[in-house]
Amino acid sequence: MLLIPCPHCGPRNQEEFAYERSVDSLVRLDDAPGVAMAALYARANLRGEDHEIWVHVQGCGQWLRLTRDRVTHAFRDVEAL
Template sequence: MSFLLPCPNCGPRDVNEFAYQGEVTKRPTQSPTLRELSSYLYFRENVAGVQREWWYHRLGCQAWFQAERDTRTNEVLATELTEPVSAEGAPGPEATPALGENPTL
């Protein structure tokens, strides 16, 4: 892998500057069954196509952001920082990732 990844803060940078945290997943909000839990912890969609994923600019601005990347070509269609859900109060446990659901789910 040697593609360029556009960091929302720093612009296009070598992918080796980043840490990859995998697909954006949906965390269970209630006690899940063992099967649901295993699926959340260990199973990924692994699409051949565009997926939404977490990246961390470890050797740069140290910000987490989400990217939409085509896993077949490594073309990065978009990247964006996630926004705090509310300024004053904490979100409830049912909160999903700020940018909505994984488009591949």
């Protein structure tokens, strides 16, 4: 079970958060079709450290960027968005 260090509320139970998407999936308004396509459908899906966007839905409601190891579940970095 994850104890997610919310930059606004401090460490909170995983149950309060929702995983939104990985950072490499962000589509910008002026992206070319090929770039937007890749952002929608292509994931590095690393077996190791990756960057993710989570929301503290049942806490402060803020968006977070987590750098997290997908094998050990250890957090390296959490930043408010």
